[in-house]
Amino acid sequence: MRLNEQTVVVLGGTSGIGLATACAARDAGARVVVTGRDAERLERARATLGDGARVQRLDATDEAGTRTLCEELGSIHHVFVTAGQLVLDGRLAPATDELRPALDTRFWAALYAAKFAAPHMPAGGSITFMSGTAGRRPLPGAAVASASCGAVDAFARALALDLAPIRVNTITPGYVDTPLFDDILGAARDQVLADAAARLPVGRIGQPEDIAHAVLFLMQNGYVTGINLVVDGGGLLV
Numbered sequence: 135m136r137l138n139e140q141t142v143v144v145l146g147g148t149s150g151i152g153l154a155t156a157c158a159a160r161d162a163g164a165r166v167v168v169t170g171r172d173a174e175r176l177e178r179a180r181a182t183l184g185d186g187a188r189v190q191r192l193d194a195t196d197e198a199g200t201r202t203l204c205e206e207l208g209s210i211h212h213v214f215v216t217a218g219q220l221v222l223d224g225r226l227a228p229a230t231d232e233l234r235p236a237l238d239t240r241f242w243a244a245l246y247a248a249k250f251a252a253p254h255m256p257a258g259g260s261i262t263f264m265s266g267t268a269g270r271r272p273l274p275g276a277a278v279a280s281a282s283c284g285a286v287d288a289f290a291r292a293l294a295l296d297l298a299p300i301r302v303n304t305i306t307p308g309y310v311d312t313p314l315f316d317d318i319l320g321a322a323r324d325q326v327l328a329d330a331a332a333r334l335p336v337g338r339i340g341q342p343e344d345i346a347h348a349v350l351f352l353m354q355n356g357y358v359t360g361i362n363l364v365v366d367g368g369g370l371l372v
């Protein structure tokens with residue numbers, strides 16, 4: 135179940151869940167390629183992943199850039215797309231242009247990754263899209279972001295047939311302690327996460343490594359395709 139000599143691409147891999155997955159793939163023997171937009175995060179990821187990793191500035195919604203990266207790599211075994219954007223949209227009040235990124239980022243990043251990586255992937259290679267529990271249980275005030283999760287779930291199931299024998303899945307994390315919450319919650323972060331942990335059957339918030347472990351399972355188990363793997367500490371039950 136090692137990933138020796140395999141190329142693992144994480145689009146949105148300079149922080150949080152993506153970076154933890156890149157570290158886990160590296161530790162399993164893979165050559166890792168991670169992308170992101172922010173220069174500081176790119177530098178930190180480079181330092182974390184070490185010399186063997188390719189760390190590249192690329193917006194996952196950049197179609198031409200995604201195509202070029204895939205062509206340059208030539209051979210790709212596994213792709214994980216984490217890029218997504220949460221836009222708060224209570225009663226759909228924001229202007230439509232402000233709502234668009236909540237759907238566009240997650241969906242089109244997934245489509246470009248699949249479209250341009252698949253021709254370079256072997257049978258049994260895998261593509262994993264980032265979904266979220268909001269695709270199953272709506273996140274109040276984030277209807278468009280909830281729809282984006284449903285969109286990639288349905289897209290992955292369809293591609294699992296259309297791109298076979300390449301495997302395509304989605305992963306649905308519950309609350310995971312990442313820098314994402316610094317921006318969204320600000321000073322309320324620790325209290326909100328502590329309250330969430332107290333409600334969960336497992337009694338704690340997820341760590342990025344919990345999700346990375348599950349993404350590696352999707353990469354390594356050649357019999358898994360077309361599924362949505364929920365890793366949420368039992369959050370959907372309560």
Ligand SMILES: NC(=O)c1ccc[n+]([C@@H]2O[C@H](COP(=O)([O-])OP(=O)(O)OC[C@H]3O[C@@H](n4cnc5c(N)ncnc54)[C@H](OP(=O)(O)O)[C@@H]3O)[C@@H](O)[C@H]2O)c1
Binds near residue numbers: 173176307
């Ligand atoms: N944390 C959670 O509880 C949780 C739960 C369910 C789902 N998710 C989803 O998981 C994904 C990752 O979240 P995280 O918690 O790991 O957050 P994070 O620590 O903020 O990491 C997000 C990563 O994605 C990159 N990224 C974002 N937009 C991008 C774009 N357009 N192009 C390229 N890279 C992009 C970021 O780098 P740059 O910003 O520098 O580009 C960063 O490397 C998100 O889609 C989020 O909605 C998170």
